[in-house]
Amino acid sequence: MTSKQWLEQTSSLLECTQKHELTAQLMETLQQQLGLSDCVLLVPSVDGRRLILSQFRSDNCLKVDPQAEWDVTDFSHPFAHVLQTGKPMVLDYFSLAYWREEVKFVQLVSGLPQEINLLMFPLIQDRHVSGLLIFAVSVADTKEMLQDQQWQHYCGVFMRHWQLLSTVASQSGQASFLADSLSQAKDEIRHQKSLKALSQVLVGEADKMYKLRGEILRVSGTDLSVMVQGATGTGKELVAKAIHDHSLRHDEPFVAINCAAIPENLLESELFGYEKGAFSGAHAKKRGLIAQADKGTLFLDEIGDMPLNLQSKLLRVLESGHFRALGASKEEHSNFRLVAATHVNLKQRVDDGEFRRDLYYRLCQFPIHVPALNERLDDLSLLVNHFINGFNRHHRREITGVRYETLLKLKRHSYPGNVRELRNIIEYACALTSHHGELEVSALPEFESAELIDIGCISSVEGDFGDIEDLRLAVAEFERQVIRDRLDKFKGDRAKAAMSLGMPKRTFSHKCLKLEINE
Structure with a gap:
């Protein structure tokens, strides 16, 4: 083949953009232009x-x-020697008899006739052997092929x-890995911000609140229907609004309706x-809530x-x-995401025939449970301060906090109405606390005795501890x-009182301050 033809083949080689295309082009060119019967690339x-x-073309x-x-x-096979020396090696029919230890090599050359040599040619890049070409070459052509620099330059x-x-x-x-890592980092930052x-909004550090917030963020990225379950007053509408606010629909309407608050004939x-004129009293056309929720969220x-x-x-x-x-006379279309809520056992209503089973499963694509307040009483102080801050903002007041004794009484309440x-x-x-004041016990409304949780008054070491539910408060x-x-x-003498209890006066005074004892 002339230099011009090799140049054309080289040009075709450089047009390859994938490694498998490149090796296929190499093997096809060598076999056709050099008249080879077999060609293998390792x-x-x-x-x-x-x-x-990597590639091979064989006529057996x-x-x-x-x-x-x-x-x-x-x-035990010659390939290792070629890789070690970086020089071509030719084995004729008789030389192959010395390489009988390696079974796979023996199998490879078992079909070579006497007039065919095995030529092994190393592909060198940056002084390292990066590949090995193996040819079945006629004895007459072997010397000429080794002296031909054009195909060797082509291999280079x-x-x-x-x-x-x-x-x-x-x-x-x-670059793809870095892009993925950067994307994951950005996603994690967004997740933490959310x-x-x-x-x-959903205040609390209890494990159940961490789980609740995580579930909200997970389902917000989907269009699944969500069923929010929880007792009255737990904040189910807050959960529904949070799902909407953190979804891709957050710029669209959030439409809410209480199915229990509207008479059946009006719902x-x-x-x-x-x-207009659809029924008695329909004096003008009215757009329904489903239509209003188009592209947004409908909360039932x-x-x-x-x-x-x-x-x-x-x-x-x-x-x-x-x-x-x-x-x-015509149907309309609304693309809304549904979030439903209930305080009743909806599965039981399905079993009782009061709620459609097919609708139940359609609504419960992603169920979420909102914990009752008595399931997370450790969050009570956070909630109290949250509501105080909200009251201050709304009424432009500066109530500074809540007294320990007041918080103690609040924690003894059972809260059938939950967070609300x-x-x-x-x-x-x-409303009953003065400006810059703290919430006193006297400002709390009267609780019914049945609603109080008795944490127990410990009068002696032999007392009954069975009813204690909060050890820290009891202590x-x-x-x-x-x-x-x-x-x-x-009679109010702190030095004598401290001495009688076996503690320094400073420690005693610190405990009085902490426990809000002013005597």
Whole structure:
């Protein structure tokens, strides 16, 4: 082949953008232009300890096993010697008799006839052997082939382009890895910011609140229907609003309706809307809440109280997105995300035949449970301060906090109305507290005795501890009683009271301050 033809082949080689295309082009050119019957390309493994098959073209002079590999640390085959020396090696029919130790090599050359030599040619890049070409060459052509520099230069171009593609692939992989890592870091920062923002709305450090906030962020990134379950007053609407605010629909409407607060005969018209004259009193067209929630979120509170006939219509809207206003001749379409809430056992209502089973499963694609306040009483002080701060902002007051004794009494309440009840209690107490003052026990409303949790008054070591639910508060109350008893006994003399309890006066005074004992 002329120099011009090799130049054209080299140009075609450089047009390859993938390594498998490059090796295929190399093998095809060598076999056709050099008149070779068999041509095999071996490349080192990643760890450099093995030679693995990359490409081959065979007319059965070489018996190629596509799965064969050669250990280059084992010098029982000639490939290892070529890699070591970096020089071509030619084995004729008789020389092959000396290489009978390595089974896979023997199998490879078992079909070579006497007039064919085995030529092994190293591909060198940056003084390192980066590949090995194996040819089945006629004895007459072997010398001429070894002296031909043009195909060898062509192989050199192949190796440089191979290295370039390897470098590009490596850099691309590193760039992709860095991009993924950066994306993950940004996602984690956004996640932490969202968690922090949620903690300002859904206040609490209990494990159940951390879990709740995590579930909200997970489901916010989807369009799944969410069922928020929890007792009355736990903040189910806050959860629904948080799901909307952290979703891709946050710039669109959030439409809420309490299914239990609207009479059954009006609920359908509120949801679907109506045309003028659709029924008596329909003096003008009204757009329903489903239409208003288009591209946003529809929140159906207390969905367990929805009538059965309306449940089937809601299911159709959820499945198709289409609905028909009362009195309308044409259907409309609304693309909304549904969040429902209930304080009742909806599964039990399904079993009792009071709620459609198919609608239940459609609503519960992602169930969320909101814990009751008595499940996380350790959060009470955080909630109290949160509500005090909210009262201060709304009413432009500066109530500084809550006294320890007041907090102790608040923790003894059972809160059947949950967080909503606590908020009402705090706002009531704030209204009775002076500017720059602290919430006193006297500002709290009267609690019914049945609603109080008895933490127990420890009068002796032999007392009944069975009813204690908060050890820290019980111990604090015990200390308060002991210190007050000693102060009464010594008529307010703190030095004598401290001495009688075996503690320094400074420690005694510090405990009085901490426990808000002013005697």
